[in-house]
Amino acid sequence: MPNFDFLTQPALPRPEVTVEHAAAIAAARFGLEGDIVELGSNQDRNFRIDTGGERFVLKLANPVFSADELLAQNAALAALAGSGIRIPEVVASVDGAELVEVEVAGRTLLARVLRYLDGEPLTGVGRPTRDQLRTLGALAGRVAGGLAALTHPGLDRTTQWDARIGGEVVDLLLEHVEQPAKRRIVREATDAALARLEPLRQRLRVQAVHGDVTDDNIVLGDDGPGVIDFGDVSDGWLVAELAATVTSALHHVPDEPLAVLDVIEAFHAEAPLDDADLAALWPLVVLRGAVLVVSGEQQVALEADNVYADENRAHEWVAFDVARRLDAGEFETLIRARLASAPAPASTPLGRLVPLTTTAAHLADLSVESRDLDAGAWLREDAEDVVLARVCREHGHAVTRYGEARLTRSTTDRSLPDATVALAVTVDVPAGLDVTAPLAGELALVEGSWLLRGTGSSTRTELWLDGLVRPLTTATVAAGEVIGTAVRLTAQLSTLSGHRPPAFVTPALPLSAWSAVSPDPSALFGADLAVAAPDPEASLARRDATFAQVQEHYFAHPPLIERGWRHHLVDTRAQTYIDMVNNVTQIGHGHPRLVEAVRDQWARLNTNSRFHYDELSRFTERLAELAPEGLDTVFLVNSGSEAVDLALRLAQIHTGRRTILAVTEAYHGWTMASDAVSSSLGDNPRALETRPDWVKLVAAPNSLRGKHLGPDSAPAYLADLDADLAALDAAGAEVAGYIAEPVFGNAGGLMLPDGYLAGVYERIRARGGVCIADEVQVGYGRLGHYFWGTEQQGAVPDVITIAKAMGNGQPLGAVITRREIAESFAAEGSFFSSAGGSPVSSVVGLTVLDVMRDEHLQENAATVGDHLAARLRELGDRHPLVGAVHGMGLYLGMELVLDRETLKPATAEAALVCDRMLAEGCIVQPTGDYKNVLKIKPPLCITHESADRFVDALDLVLATL
Structure with missing residues (x-):
């Protein structure tokens, strides 16, 4: 029988062998009886036999492997005998043979027995110490050194773990990686590794190698560390022996990859690496990781019950992912530095290179x-x-x-x-x-x-x-x-x-x-040219020392952001991030036109709105032109919270009543009044218990999670509202106003059932109440197809509150209403906001509107938003975690759930997604009562290319969660 060639026979399901079969073979052919349990294996069948006094491993090889290959494994054990490494001992059969043929379920298998090597696999120790990492590397090096002179006909075999054919293995098995995002990354990383390896191939040394001196196959015992599982012994590249060992260490130290330098240094001390080895090592680590990923997926596809292969997939992806993210050239340099024969010199006096006086x-x-x-x-x-x-x-x-x-x-x-x-x-x-x-x-x-x-x-x-x-x-x-x-x-x-x-x-x-x-x-x-490395953690500690910590920040370990440009943010390490959460920055970060306008106005004048200047009236005219018909009067304030606060006061003053109806699950601001009508549990877990008596909550028309489900649920919710209003009538509570977002922004862009808002407004106005549309988050062109959210509902409010997008980051808010409602405020005196409507704020507001018009940003929100939403919904076809995609234009939300039937929120998973997206160069954050909705509301200037990059990154994160 010829030796195995994986490229001609890539599918290797384990032979069908039961514990009963194994027990019979052990007793009849090796004279061993006792308790027997199966051990994990990708392609063979291994069973541990405990006789009461001793323990052994019965190994039944996959029938594709020849007798020569199995005898070569025994030869490798013999070559390492006396080396000081604990290794299994070959146990002969009852007739003195190292290898015997057995019949199992009509198939001839080759069986042998090894003495069981006691100890705890390094896999089970959690995060290894430096000594344990050095032990891992030293054992791999000693094994490589001990096998260097071994020759045997069974070593001439081609297994899937032979790094020399790693590219071909990936080609053969890549189709088994079901998620396209993972396939793409494996393909790209493999191709990059192969390109670096190509000029080195002829220079890499070939010898007998164990092929799998990994955390799985190193056992730590009282008598010292040992090495098991010689099933992959073959001829191969010496440096690939180390690559396999390093790859296995990486998943233990993903946040400290430099720790594997201890593994490499310890290996090098036992089996010195040459120049070509050093250049090839990291590409081989990446390639080994890719082979592990595709092989694990193939094995699970072949055998759904292979628990060993299934459980290994997670940490194999981690090892691959860490390796492919590190620059091969950089890591090669650091490896060379660690292995340099002489220690780094003390400071060497240097003269001047150039005759300059530098300041x-x-x-x-x-x-x-x-x-x-x-x-x-x-x-x-x-x-x-x-x-x-x-x-x-x-x-x-x-x-x-x-x-x-x-x-x-x-x-x-x-x-x-x-x-x-x-x-x-x-x-x-x-x-x-x-x-x-x-x-x-x-x-x-x-x-x-x-x-x-x-x-x-x-x-x-x-x-x-x-x-x-x-x-x-x-x-x-x-x-x-x-x-x-x-x-x-x-x-x-x-x-x-x-x-x-x-x-x-x-x-x-x-x-x-x-x-x-x-x-x-x-x-x-002759000058100090060194720049101190930025320290985001020290900066965060400085912030926390004087800035009230109740004021939250994104991410547990946030990057230090010091620049923005269009829909990108940049940290102090000059790493860019696609900003998918900044609906405050409507026209994009750092817009030159806005910068110049603000600079010019600051140079001329900035004061309060009691003075008379044209910029204010130009701005309020534009807002009135954009407002729905009948809304012709504008108040200018500094924030959305102030705008909502003022709108509520207007409703109460205008009607002479106090009662305000607000919907559950909503957030409207932090002032006393705006907070009073906010009921989002995600922002305030006690919200439902702490509303003042003048606020009456009605059920949010949540068509996904509410009492009534589906896009046609408006009549049912309106019927419930009728019952609430009847109860208020019976209690003698007259309604001053109703406030709601026309799209539920805090729920991640959840659309209201069609016709709901028009029905509500009709009922409120019939009772003499004022209808307030909180457009702070969702309005102002963000929906793309509509400038105001109420347009999508076919409703016209009495009062609109806006902020955020108006100022592109400048504190700026507004209330737009009818003249008679605005004039009602005179009953309580005049209204004044020191900075609201200042010359600079007015110029900011005008410039934002000009840029939106001239750069067609509302149209961009429609086209890019539709494309983005379609791609996000496609992710739901592949990822069960995606429960729904909400919203319109560039106010979207992806709801993550653990079960699509029960809609159990995937809160922890949403937080993890956001953290991993940061590593992918994208900033996104969770929202909603359960913090399980990814809020997706980028600046309106976002491009199709950036939207696609965001979805590709999200696809990968969901695929590897």
Whole structure:
């Protein structure tokens, strides 16, 4: 029988063997009787036999494996005997054979027995200690070293775990990954890993390898650690042995991936890695993770009852996901640094590289907070050149900074972290300058860059230079010697012999990890060029020290956001996020037209609205023009809460009554009056118990979770309202007004049943009450197909409250009503808001409306919103967690449930989705009484591309939850 070739036979269901079969074979062929239980396996059948005094493992191999392959496993055990590693001992059959043929259910299987190796698998220890990680690496290295000289005909086999065919394995099995989002990520990561491996293949050493020295197969016992399961022994790449071990460690330390450097260092001490191994290791870790993912999915598809394979899928995805998110070039550099033969040198005295006098004014600011990069300038391809040129014009030269997270290196709609943190420094001198050697050494041209390698046993410092002009390509230079000229010179220090670290790295790993590899080059320039790494946690602690902590913030560990542009936010590490939650920023962050308008108005005048200036009347005229027919008078305030508060007072003053009807599940604001009509349990768990006596709550017409379900439930809810009104009539409580959002924003954009609001307004007006539409969240063009939410309901209110979108982040709110209602306020005196309607606020409001009109943002809300909603609903076809998609335009909500029949809220899952979406470069937050609805309300300028990126990210997060 030939040895196994996975590529010709990729489906390997386990042979059908029961515990009774195993017990009979153990007794008849090996003379073993006792308690017997099955152990986990992907492709074979393994049973533990406890005779009372000793324990053994009966192994029945998959029939596709030849006798030579099984004997090679025994040979590997023999090769490691006496090595100091605890390994299983081969137990002969009753007739002295290592391997016997047995018949099970009409099939011939090969059986053998090993002595059971006592101990707890490393899998079960939780988060391993550094010593345990080093043990894992050392055992893998010792096994690799012990098998290096082994030859056997059974080693010439092709298993799915052979890294040499990892790409082909993924090709064969990828179809078993059901979720398209996961398939796409596995495909992309595999292709990237294979591209890095391709030029290295012929340089990688081949020998006998265990193939699976992982946390599953290392047991920790009183007699020391041991290695089990030699079923994957074959010829393979030496470094792939380590890749398998590292991959298994990653899921234990997903938040501290640098911990696997202990595994690598310990392996290297036992089985030294060469240059090609170091370059190949991380791509092989990614490839191993991809193979684990597709193999696990295939095995579960073949055998739904394979609990072992099923349970492994979650942590196999974690290992793969951590590996593919880390930049292979960056990790290779850090591996090389850890394995460097000499310790990192002490601070090496360096001379000056260039004869400049550098001050803070000469530093080019390319950070997230740079004024030079306003108005989206950071997205231009020549953004860095433009900034450097500006500084040079003013000061004669410009110097960039070390450790700075450059906004100019950021991208939008990213899926992985951007390499933004600078480890190299550039000096720009248009007039040219002489460059001197800061240390004595050898200067040579290496792949287009100049490398100055310091001489002497006391230093390992190397200096890499780009932009140096000189006539010769190699030289021995003295410290202080002129080595050439430059107009723009980039310098980077390295402590790695012959290996240049990346000039820019992602913030996924701390700057402290890089400072020993590529040190701060400030001494070369005679100025402090280092930028302290941002510390979001310290900033959060500072906030909490003086800012009342009851004022919530998004995320337990929020990024430090210091810039916005259009529908993107940017943190201090220069990582961008698609802003899917900012309905406050209607026209987008940092809009140049709004910035200029505000700057100009501030320069001229800002005061209170008791003064007379034209901007106020221009703004109120525009609002009245946009309002539904009959609403012609405007109050200007500072917030939605104030607007609602004022609207309630108007209703009470105008009618001379106190009773206000409000719906459950709603949020209207934080002032005394607006809070009084707010009943959202998500915002106030005691809301239903603490309403004042003048507020009467009526049931929210929630067509998904309410008393009456479905889009045609309006008549039933109106009948309930009739009963509520009759009860109020009987109690002598006359209604002053009714307040509700025309779309339930706090419920995630839940649409009211058609006709409901018109029916309510008819009933309230029949009793002389005032109808208030709270459009603070859902109105002002956000629905796309309608400017006001009440339009969708075919209703016209008496009072509209608006805010949020009006000011694009500037405190600005309004109440729009009929003249007679507005004038009623005179009964309690005049109305005044110090900042409401100020010149700046009025200019802000006008400019927002102008931009919405000129950039067709309401139309964009309709087209992008419809596309986004359709894609979100498609996710519901694949992900059972999606219970419903609410809303219209760019006010949407995705409701997550644990059961679509009972609608049990998936509250914890919604929080987890939001956290994981942050890692995907998207900001979204939960809302609703149960905090189980993802509120999706981005700036109206969002593009189709960003909407698609958001849905793709959400698809992946839901697929891997």
